[in-house]
Amino acid sequence: MVQKAEKIWFDGKLVNWDDAQVHVLTHTLHYGAGVFEGIRAYCCVDGKSAVFRLKDHVVRLFDSAKIIGIKIPFTIDEIVDAIIETLKVNGLKEGYIRPLVFIGDGVMGVHPGSNPIRVAIATWPWGAYLGEEALEKGIRVKTSSFNRHHVNAMMTKAKACGNYVNSILAKVEAVTDGYDEALMLDTQGFVSEATGENIFIVKDNIIKTTPLTSVLPGITRASLMKVARDLGYEVVEQLFTRDELYIADEAFFCGTAAEVTPIREVDNRIIGEGKCGLVTKKLQKDYFNVVKGGNEKYSGWLDYYEI
Numbered sequence: 106m107v108q109k110a111e112k113i114w115f116d117g118k119l120v121n122w123d124d125a126q127v128h129v130l131t132h133t134l135h136y137g138a139g140v141f142e143g144i145r146a147y148c149c150v151d152g153k154s155a156v157f158r159l160k161d162h163v164v165r166l167f168d169s170a171k172i173i174g175i176k177i178p179f180t181i182d183e184i185v186d187a188i189i190e191t192l193k194v195n196g197l198k199e200g201y202i203r204p205l206v207f208i209g210d211g212v213m214g215v216h217p218g219s220n221p222i223r224v225a226i227a228t229w230p231w232g233a234y235l236g237e238e239a240l241e242k243g244i245r246v247k248t249s250s251f252n253r254h255h256v257n258a259m260m261t262k263a264k265a266c267g268n269y270v271n272s273i274l275a276k277v278e279a280v281t282d283g284y285d286e287a288l289m290l291d292t293q294g295f296v297s298e299a300t301g302e303n304i305f306i307v308k309d310n311i312i313k314t315t316p317l318t319s320v321l322p323g324i325t326r327a328s329l330m331k332v333a334r335d336l337g338y339e340v341v342e343q344l345f346t347r348d349e350l351y352i353a354d355e356a357f358f359c360g361t362a363a364e365v366t367p368i369r370e371v372d373n374r375i376i377g378e379g380k381c382g383l384v385t386k387k388l389q390k391d392y393f394n395v396v397k398g399g400n401e402k403y404s405g406w407l408d409y410y411e412i
């Protein structure tokens with residue numbers, strides 16, 4: 106169960122967690138046209154708290170809304186300020202932040218008519234997305250029987266609620282079959298991403314990730330590409346196949362919730378030495394140092410706040 110916080114920011118007001126309710130005929134509940142974000146705040150090395158790439162996440166929320174055709178009734182800065190306010194009122198020195206923009210109740214039927222656009226921001230403590238052991242030892246992954254969306258069927262650059270039915274189908278199938286996560290292929294059969302993460306592979310010290318075709322433009326993905334290049338690694342964005350993943354030296358998933366999670370096995374094939382690889386370990390360590398304010402070079406990615 107998610108660990109409740111005291112308040113949720115809802116349409117411009119802070120309401121008690123249990124009072125943040127909607128009508129059962131809320132349009133997005135039925136038809137899935139809503140957008141959301143996943144953002145993390147961390148306790149930093151200097152004891153302060155900071156949100157990682159807050160503005161970038163909020164800009165993506167507005168981009169997602171634009172793609173789906175939803176007009177958010179607040180400005181980017183108002184949402185940025187509301188996120189900080191919600192963390193502070195809940196006394197969260199670190200935690201997960203979930204802004205949600207959805208179409209409220211009014212008319213029913215596919216066309217949302219003039220139903221109100223509603224905005225909520227929830228925050229809660231959230232540890233390792235796939236478990237502490239996963240960060241250390243890596244996870245077991247199965248290629249899903251479900252393809253990632255066709256890029257003209259669902260809008261994959263949008264973090265849209267309805268897109269996640271595809272993720273749920275794949276995740277439940279993988280977990281039911283005894284794996285930790287699903288690897289999803291695009292409609293051409295190339296590797297796409299996981300149900301809530303982007304993917305990287307490492308071969309002969311070259312780091313490779315999928316281009317932004319069928320995948321969510323991950324902020325963790327972009328951050329890791331910058332950090333890896335600054336460390337002198339060659340980083341390429343190139344379509345690759347599942348069998349290229351099988352013979353990679355290393356592989357890992359990344360995302361706000363998943364952070365940097367090593368992959369030790371795919372489709373019952375050991376990846377590399379079947380544990381967190383050296384490059385993955387280095388990037389994971391540097392990523393955690395960056396998000397916790399330990400690397401001055403990336404201080405521009407942190408929004409500090411005081412509890």
Ligand SMILES: Cc1[nH+]cc(COP(=O)(O)O)c(CN[C@@H](CCC(=O)O)C(=O)O)c1O
Nearest residue numbers: 143300301302303321323324325360361362
């Ligand atoms: C499909 C998908 N692909 C890639 C990413 C990585 O994006 P970014 O967080 O900007 O690096 C995420 C984030 N998944 C969010 C939701 C997870 C959930 O279970 O809910 C997250 O990581 O917060 C995705 O949902």
